[in-house]
Amino acid sequence: MRAARGQTIAAHGALLLYTVIALFPVFVILINSFKTRKAIFREPLALPDPESFSLIGYQTVLKQGDFFLYFQNSMIVTVASLFFILLFGAMAAFALAEYRFRGNMLMGLYLALGIMIPIRIGTVAILEMMVATGLVNTLWALVLVYTAQGLPLAVFILSEFMRQVSDDLKNAGRVDGLSEYRIFFRLVLPLVRPAMATVAVFNMIPIWNDLWFPLILAPAEEVKTLTLGSQVFIGQFVTDWNAVLSALSLAILPVMALYMVFSRQLIRGITSGAVK
Amino acid sequence: MTALVLEGVSKSFGKTQVLHDISLTVEDGEFVVFVGPSGCGKSTLLRIIAGLDTATQGRVLIGGQDVTDVPPAKRGIAMVFQSYALYPHLNVRGNMALGLRQENQSKAVIDRRVSKASAMLSLDDFLARRPAELSGGQRQRVAIGRAIVREPKLFLFDEPLSNLDAALRVNTRVEIADLHRSLSASMVYVTHDQTEAMTLADRIVVLRDGHVEQIGTPMELYNNPINRFVAGFLGAPSMNFLERSVDVPTGAVLGIRPEHLRLQDGGQTAGTVTHVERLGGDTNLLVTTGAGERLVVRLFGQHAIEVGTEVGLGFDPADAFLFGADGARLPAAAG
Ligand SMILES: Nc1ncnc2c1ncn2[C@@H]1O[C@H](COP(=O)(O)OP(=O)(O)O)[C@@H](O)[C@H]1O
Numbered sequence: 187m188r189a190a191r192g193q194t195i196a197a198h199g200a201l202l203l204y205t206v207i208a209l210f211p212v213f214v215i216l217i218n219s220f221k222t223r224k225a226i227f228r229e230p231l232a233l234p235d236p237e238s239f240s241l242i243g244y245q246t247v248l249k250q251g252d253f254f255l256y257f258q259n260s261m262i263v264t265v266a267s268l269f270f271i272l273l274f275g276a277m278a279a280f281a282l283a284e285y286r287f288r289g290n291m292l293m294g295l296y297l298a299l300g301i302m303i304p305i306r307i308g309t310v311a312i313l314e315m316m317v318a319t320g321l322v323n324t325l326w327a328l329v330l331v332y333t334a335q336g337l338p339l340a341v342f343i344l345s346e347f348m349r350q351v352s353d354d355l356k357n358a359g360r361v362d363g364l365s366e367y368r369i370f371f372r373l374v375l376p377l378v379r380p381a382m383a384t385v386a387v388f389n390m391i392p393i394w395n396d397l398w399f400p401l402i403l404a405p406a407e408e409v410k411t412l413t414l415g416s417q418v419f420i421g422q423f424v425t426d427w428n429a430v431l432s433a434l435s436l437a438i439l440p441v442m443a444l445y446m447v448f449s450r451q452l453i454r455g456i457t458s459g460a461v462k
Numbered sequence: 463m464t465a466l467v468l469e470g471v472s473k474s475f476g477k478t479q480v481l482h483d484i485s486l487t488v489e490d491g492e493f494v495v496f497v498g499p500s501g502c503g504k505s506t507l508l509r510i511i512a513g514l515d516t517a518t519q520g521r522v523l524i525g526g527q528d529v530t531d532v533p534p535a536k537r538g539i540a541m542v543f544q545s546y547a548l549y550p551h552l553n554v555r556g557n558m559a560l561g562l563r564q565e566n567q568s569k570a571v572i573d574r575r576v577s578k579a580s581a582m583l584s585l586d587d588f589l590a591r592r593p594a595e596l597s598g599g600q601r602q603r604v605a606i607g608r609a610i611v612r613e614p615k616l617f618l619f620d621e622p623l624s625n626l627d628a629a630l631r632v633n634t635r636v637e638i639a640d641l642h643r644s645l646s647a648s649m650v651y652v653t654h655d656q657t658e659a660m661t662l663a664d665r666i667v668v669l670r671d672g673h674v675e676q677i678g679t680p681m682e683l684y685n686n687p688i689n690r691f692v693a694g695f696l697g698a699p700s701m702n703f704l705e706r707s708v709d710v711p712t713g714a715v716l717g718i719r720p721e722h723l724r725l726q727d728g729g730q731t732a733g734t735v736t737h738v739e740r741l742g743g744d745t746n747l748l749v750t751t752g753a754g755e756r757l758v759v760r761l762f763g764q765h766a767i768e769v770g771t772e773v774g775l776g777f778d779p780a781d782a783f784l785f786g787a788d789g790a791r792l793p794a795a796a797g
Pocket residue numbers: 475480498499500501502503504505506507
């Protein structure tokens with residue numbers, strides 16, 4: 187009993203320590219975003235006090251006008267990409283897991299290949315294609331690229347989970363006359379919800395934070411993403427630290443909101459179960 | 463009208479053939495049990511009958527109609543699965559009604575059939591519950607209810623009792639037998655448990671490695687097994703097979719059921735009791751013969767026999783079977 191408690195304390199200690207380390211940079215960004223420029227440099231680790239408190243960073247960011255647009259663009263790109271990754275990933279995974287057809291194995295391997303090959307290698311070709319199709323400087327360009335980038339891992343993870351969904355359940359649906367689509371959407375998808383949430387969380391952060399593809403495929407003002415938009419505050423000679431820190435603080439919020447949504451799904455999925 | 467006809471059904475997964483040329487008939491209202499050890503192809507055969515898997519060769523006729531190319535929902539069958547396979551997102555009523563909704567039955571018909579089935583299976587108090595809120599036995603009854611409401615031409619059961627605990631298994635077995643009587647429906651029931659087969663079946667189909675070994679009523683198979691496999695598979699404790707302890711032609715094996723052996727000094731064989739199972743109503747003796755073969759003797763009632771006792775064993779030669787080295791039954795039993 188005592189040993190168990192000791193272990194519990196040790197485990198919690200380790201977790202707490204890790205949390206503190208992981209959250210420290212975020213914490214520093216947050217407190218400094220509420221300070222005057224001088225205070226940021228004088229005492230970067232001090233909390234804002236009445237003297238050093240300032241909203242100048244946020245004012246700059248919000249005055250920058252297009253910030254909300256960038257915000258919206260990032261949100262659209264991230265949510266749309268996640269939607270397509272989950273939809274097409276799950277469908278491909280279901281086909282691979284459920285149906286026996288010639289080339290099933292090969293197709294699975296081919297789809298998994300993308301996990302090992304970074305999509306950025308193909309940037310030039312992608313840019314050429316986007317130019318040819320007239321998608322440069324549209325959000326679609328980003329959504330398509332991110333969907334392609336996310337699919338391999340999604341198919342890989344989801345097909346593994348779908349193989350574990352009870353055959354009896356799917357067969358019961360077939361005997362009752364459900365179409366394959368209803369079986370997929372109503373019976374299988376809810377049961378692999380935790381896996382879907384995992385895939386979503388894995389994909390969300392890189393998409394939200396990506397600078398590379400927005401810079402190359404969609405640098406125009408009206409389709410800039412938040413990460414790209416925030417770059418205006420980072421100059422070659424002067425950097426508006428108040429604005430950068432404020433923009434970063436604001437950028438955390440939607441990711442956190444999305445994360446909450448997915449993690450709740452994750453937990454609900456784990457606890458609902460009960461096929462048997 | 464015949465409920466089910468299988469004509470030369472074979473099935474291969476890639477290069478491995480799991481069903482070999484299976485032909486059989488299930489009459490209207492008949493309860494037929496497919497029995498065989500795990501992995502012999504029972505579920506595969508049932509899935510082919512249901513249309514969930516396609517046969518590599520052969521035809522399936524249900525109610526006189528060739529359904530080889532008909533999807534499961536249009537075959538007039540209903541199936542009960544080993545793992546219950548209830549829809550987790552629907553309550554008990556929804557689980558039972560889904561198949562009928564898919565058939566576009568009217569709400570009145572659905573309500574009538576669901577309440578009839580739920581009354582029959584004592585599920586009235588649980589209609590609004592989700593599967594996760596039910597016990598194993600209740601879930602299995604819902605699964606059976608889901609089959610009943612379809613009013614199918616043919617019921618298919620795939621080891622429906624194997625996830626239940628022993629007491630519940632006996633109860634549910636009786637319920638299924640009752641159900642068969644009250645619905646007078648045709649049923650195909652798959653199990654690896656010979657007791658279920660013997661107690662439920664009008665006729666038993668014994669399968670081994672994808673081959674039909676023998677078809678017949680439980681007593682036909684018990685009294686007249688066609689080979690050593692069937693003889694050993696049906697009956698519990700299972701038949702004793704002796705090569706050296708009794709007088710048999712070389713290469714042949716004598717089979718004698720535990721209940722046909724009796725304690726008898728100067729009988730056909732003798733041995734030492736190595737273990738005694740006292741069941742109250744029965745006593746099972748495990749005996750090792752002088753030739754080193756082990757056999758089981760089933761005695762009715764209670765007997766004060768201790769481990770280590772030397773016993774003589776006798777039997778009526780008419781109760782014994784003789785099998786060749788390949789397992790096939792030989793015409794006459796030796797004494
Ligand atoms: N989808 C499948 N692919 C390959 N082999 C299979 C498949 N389904 C079943 N089998 C094989 O077919 C044989 C019979 O399986 P099954 O019908 O489930 O046996 P049972 O129900 O009698 O235990 C087994 O050897 C099993 O490995």
